Amino acid sequence: MVLRGKAEKKVFQSKQSTPRGATIITVANQKGGVGKTTTVMNLGVALVKKGKRVLLVDGDPQSNLTSYLGVTPGEPPFESLQTLDEVYLSKRPIDARARHLYITPTQSGVDLIASDKALSGVEYYLFTHSDREVILSRFFETIRDDYDFIILDTPPSLNLLTMNSLCASQYVLIPVQTEFFSLEGIVKIREAIEDVRSRWNSDIAILGVLPTQFSNRRKLTQEVIEALKRELGSQLFDAVIHDNAAIAESSGHAQSVLEYDRSSRGAQDYVLAAEEVLNRCERGANA
Ligand SMILES: Nc1ncnc2c1ncn2[C@@H]1O[C@H](COP(=O)(O)OP(=O)(O)OP(=O)(O)O)[C@@H](O)[C@H]1O
Numbered sequence: 001m002v003l004r005g006k007a008e009k010k011v012f013q014s015k016q017s018t019p020r021g022a023t024i025i026t027v028a029n030q031k032g033g034v035g036k037t038t039t040v041m042n043l044g045v046a047l048v049k050k051g052k053r054v055l056l057v058d059g060d061p062q063s064n065l066t067s068y069l070g071v072t073p074g075e076p077p078f079e080s081l082q083t084l085d086e087v088y089l090s091k092r093p094i095d096a097r098a099r100h101l102y103i104t105p106t107q108s109g110v111d112l113i114a115s116d117k118a119l120s121g122v123e124y125y126l127f128t129h130s131d132r133e134v135i136l137s138r139f140f141e142t143i144r145d146d147y148d149f150i151i152l153d154t155p156p157s158l159n160l161l162t163m164n165s166l167c168a169s170q171y172v173l174i175p176v177q178t179e180f181f182s183l184e185g186i187v188k189i190r191e192a193i194e195d196v197r198s199r200w201n202s203d204i205a206i207l208g209v210l211p212t213q214f215s216n217r218r219k220l221t222q223e224v225i226e227a228l229k230r231e232l233g234s235q236l237f238d239a240v241i242h243d244n245a246a247i248a249e250s251s252g253h254a255q256s257v258l259e260y261d262r263s264s265r266g267a268q269d270y271v272l273a274a275e276e277v278l279n280r281c282e283r284g285a286n287a
């Protein structure tokens with residue numbers, strides 16, 4: 001597996017520009033079920049518990065993040081909540097007076113831009129529009145100062161929805177399951193990030209690769225971590241998210257694992273991951 005090369009150096013270049021307003025992070029991996037939504041939710045809540053103002057954006061038509069937060073657009077008390085597809089269709093920066101239509105507070109302490117299955121129709125619509133990759137980035141212009149972090153969930157695909165998220169972001173966090181094929185997935189997403197970097201968003205960098213669903217019991221997972229470490233060096237998070245029943249259960253209770261069982265291994269892991277995210281953002285992605 002050749003991971004090192006010209007493209008990699010560019011992608012991993014440290015950030016030079018001064019961030020304005022919120023740090024925007026896309027959580028992406030085109031592989032399904034690797035823990036993207038779980039990471040957005042629990043990282044977001046862990047950052048709130050550290051006093052940060054956090055907006056989560058559900059960029060996936062499966063709308064798992066929206067459900068995880070106990071939000072059902074169209075049903076009380078969310079009857080008038082607009083969803084992310086409407087952001088795409090309006091194609092404008094949000095009007096300050098209208099932001100409450102798009103952004104809802106949640107019981108977990110994070111704010112949310114919700115999605116529903118209508119988002120799946122947006123991709124087709126985007127194909128017919130110029131500037132289709134940068135709609136989301138324009139939308140964030142007027143709300144960026146209200147938050148310390150904006151974290152975006154993405155679908156298991158490198159489609160136009162994911163590309164919009166990448167174009168709007170300073171950083172990409174890549175959750176990977178600890179299995180050997182995870183390296184191949186990282187190669188593909190790096191190519192997509194490099195594409196975004198060279199065409200639309202020269203600021204984007206990889207914040208790091210976060211191993212998820214890690215099991216101490218399996219020798220294989222330890223071997224995979226070592227292989228990832230060899231390939232990625234400091235890009236691999238020190239934090240690891242263990243396979244933990246409380247994490248899986250928390251989504252069924254519409255609570256983050258930090259609220260569901262704050263003494264669980266899963267909650268502790270996400271607190272450590274949040275601390276590392278703060279450190280990495282402070283140092284720049286290449287540190
Ligand atoms: N560390 C963990 N321990 C136990 N279960 C986990 C863990 N992380 C995620 N899960 C469970 O694995 C499943 C997939 O996780 P998640 O939905 O976060 O993945 P995803 O990458 O967002 O999936 P998709 O690509 O379909 O959007 C969920 O049922 C979730 O509760």
Ligand SMILES: [Mg+2]
Pocket residue numbers: 036037038060064153154
């Ligand atoms: Mg998901």
